[in-house]
Amino acid sequence: GLAQPRWGEVTERVEREGVDVVFVVDSSLSMSANDLPPSRMFVAQALVRALVQQLPGHRVALVQAEGEGVVMAPLTIDSGVIDLLLDTVAPGTLPTPGTGLAHALDLAIDLFPQESDKHRVMLLLSDGEDHEGGLEESARKLRESGVVVHTLGVGTRQGSPLPLPGGSENELKRDREGRVVVSKLEDEGLLELARATGGTYRQIDDAGTDLAPVIAEIDLMETRAFEGDVLSTQEDRFQWPLAVAVLALALFLGIAPVPTSREPTA
Numbered sequence: 001g002l003a004q005p006r007w008g009e010v011t012e013r014v015e016r017e018g019v020d021v022v023f024v025v026d027s028s029l030s031m032s033a034n035d036l037p038p039s040r041m042f043v044a045q046a047l048v049r050a051l052v053q054q055l056p057g058h059r060v061a062l063v064q065a066e067g068e069g070v071v072m073a074p075l076t077i078d079s080g081v082i083d084l085l086l087d088t089v090a091p092g093t094l095p096t097p098g099t100g101l102a103h104a105l106d107l108a109i110d111l112f113p114q115e116s117d118k119h120r121v122m123l124l125l126s127d128g129e130d131h132e133g134g135l136e137e138s139a140r141k142l143r144e145s146g147v148v149v150h151t152l153g154v155g156t157r158q159g160s161p162l163p164l165p166g167g168s169e170n171e172l173k174r175d176r177e178g179r180v181v182v183s184k185l186e187d188e189g190l191l192e193l194a195r196a197t198g199g200t201y202r203q204i205d206d207a208g209t210d211l212a213p214v215i216a217e218i219d220l221m222e223t224r225a226f227e228g229d230v231l232s233t234q235e236d237r238f239q240w241p242l243a244v245a246v247l248a249l250a251l252f253l254g255i256a257p258v259p260t261s262r263e264p265t266a
Helices: 040-053 079-086 101-109 135-144 188-197 212-219 239-255
Strands: 006-014 020-026 059-065 069-076 120-126 148-154 201-204 229-236
Touching (some): 020 040, 020 101, 040 079, 059 079, 059 101, 069 079, 069 101, 101 135, 120 188, 135 188, 148 188, 188 201
Parallel strands (some): 120 148, 148 201
Antiparallel strands (some): 059 069
16 A cells, blocks of 8 residues: 555546736847846846746746837746746847837737736836837726736936947947937836836846735736646555455454463462
C-alpha cells in the first residue's frame, strides 16, 4: 500500500478561474532614459515579470506601444510566453516612431472576450509621454467595456537625457536648436486614465517597487471560468493491498491462540 501502486487510466477535467490581464508596455524612445537605472525599459520589463509571477491562474496578454500598437501575445495561461516575448520589447523597435498610447489601448480592448464585460483588467507601464493624444476617448471606451486600468508611471520628474539610437555610448539626443533633450515623467494622463476606469496609479521608483497593492486589487475582482483542461492519469490502487493487509491482521487476531498464564513450579 505504501508503494502506491497504480494501473488503469482515469480522466479528470480541471477548471481554471481568474481574470483577464493585458499588459501594455510603452516602448517609445523615451523609455531608454536611465533616470531609473539601468533604464526605464529594463525596470518596466522587470515589473511585468514580477506581476505575472504573482498572478498565477489568471490569463495574461502583452501589447507593445509606440507610434503604433502591436499585440505581442494574446490572452494565455502560459506565463512563460510573456517572459520570452518581453526580451524582444525594446525602445524604438517598432516601424512607427513616437508615442501613441491610445492606439495600443484600443488594440488591447479587442483582446478581451466579448461574452462578458467583467473580469477585465489592464496594466499600462509608461513614462506618460504621449504625442498623439486620444487618451480621453480611450478612457471612455475602456470604461464602457468594463476594463479597469491600473497605470504605472515609469520614470522621475527630474528626468534624464536620452541616449541617441545608433550613436556612441555618450551621444545624446538633441532638439533642432542643439539642446540636449531631457525626458521627464508625465503622469497626469496616466492618473486620469486610472481614475476614469476605476483603477489605481502608482509611480515606480525602481525595479523592486512593492506591487502588492496592485495585486490585491486584481485578486479582489470577480473571477470567471476559463476553458478547462482534461488531464489523464493512472488511478490509485493502494486500497487493494491495504485491504489485504487489514484482512490478514483480522484473521491473525481471530485464530491466534490466546496465551494462558501458568503457576510457577518449584
